[in-house]
Amino acid sequence: KAGVTQTPRYLIKTRGQQVTLSCSPISGHRSVSWYQQTPGQGLQFLFEYFSETQRNKGNFPGRFSGRQFSNSRSEMNVSTLELGDSALYLCASSANEAYEQYFGPGTRLTVT
Amino acid sequence: AQSVTQLDSHVSVSEGTPVLLRCNYSSSYSPSLFWYVQHPNKGLQLLLKYTSAATLVKGINGFEAEFKKSETSFHLTKPSAHMSDAAEYFCVVSVITSGTYKYIFGTGTRLKVLA
Numbered sequence: 342k343a344g345v346t347q348t349p350r351y352l353i354k355t356r357g358q359q360v361t362l363s364c365s366p367i368s369g370h371r372s373v374s375w376y377q378q379t380p381g382q383g384l385q386f387l388f389e390y391f392s393e394t395q396r397n398k399g400n401f402p403g404r405f406s407g408r409q410f411s412n413s414r415s416e417m418n419v420s421t422l423e424l425g426d427s428a429l430y431l432c433a434s435s436a437n438e439a440y441e442q443y444f445g446p447g448t449r450l451t452v453t
Numbered sequence: 454a455q456s457v458t459q460l461d462s463h464v465s466v467s468e469g470t471p472v473l474l475r476c477n478y479s480s481s482y483s484p485s486l487f488w489y490v491q492h493p494n495k496g497l498q499l500l501l502k503y504t505s506a507a508t509l510v511k512g513i514n515g516f517e518a519e520f521k522k523s524e525t526s527f528h529l530t531k532p533s534a535h536m537s538d539a540a541e542y543f544c545v546v547s548v549i550t551s552g553t554y555k556y557i558f559g560t561g562t563r564l565k566v567l568a
Binding site for chain 2: 345347374383384386396397431433438439441442443444445446447449
């Protein structure tokens with residue numbers, strides 16, 4: 342089975358812009374979670390989607406949003422980018438929330 | 454409250470010597486526990502998982518972990534370190550909160566392997 346894929350792998354944006362990141366889960370997995378990883382804050386949970394519904398949400402501002410499509414692919418959007426949004430954004434998929442998660446390689450976002 | 458604590462932020466070992474990465478958890482319920490490894494600029498790779506079956510869990514690349522309920526620990530070990538083991542390791546507990554599961558990550562342990 343192919344693993345979790347994320348596109349793009351690298352992005353450079355300027356403050357105030359918006360960005361959309363994409364995640365394709367492992368075939369058959371219906372749960373997709375998003376995480377932000379920074380040196381200072383470590384791994385922080387953004388949100389989790391299952392069957393196109395957001396089931397869980399972390400403590401991030403409303404500038405961070407996501408969605409999931411009927412084929413389980415997911416996107417996350419960050420609007421009005423800030424310098425502090427520079428991070429590695431990781432997507433993980435699982436068969437269901439109770440199961441182990443499999444991570445993609447991440448998207449490295451740099452905000453200048 | 455559910456939490457996971459990785460007791461060492463950095464561990465250095467010589468190649469060929471044993472590895473011990475320590476993890477303690479706090480959970481009101483019987484948890485599921487995981488260890489992940491992250492190499493530089495890569496995603497997280499699942500090393501092993503404990504889901505209330507055998508308390509000694511074997512994972513990939515020669516790693517194993519033992520679930521000790523009395524000590525609320527889930528330490529990761531490997532008999533002989535290899536240079537390729539140099540990476541960051543995360544202990545994770547999966548718990549139910551308000552009817553939904555949540556992955557709680559430790560702060561990570563960076564393993565350095567000396568030649």
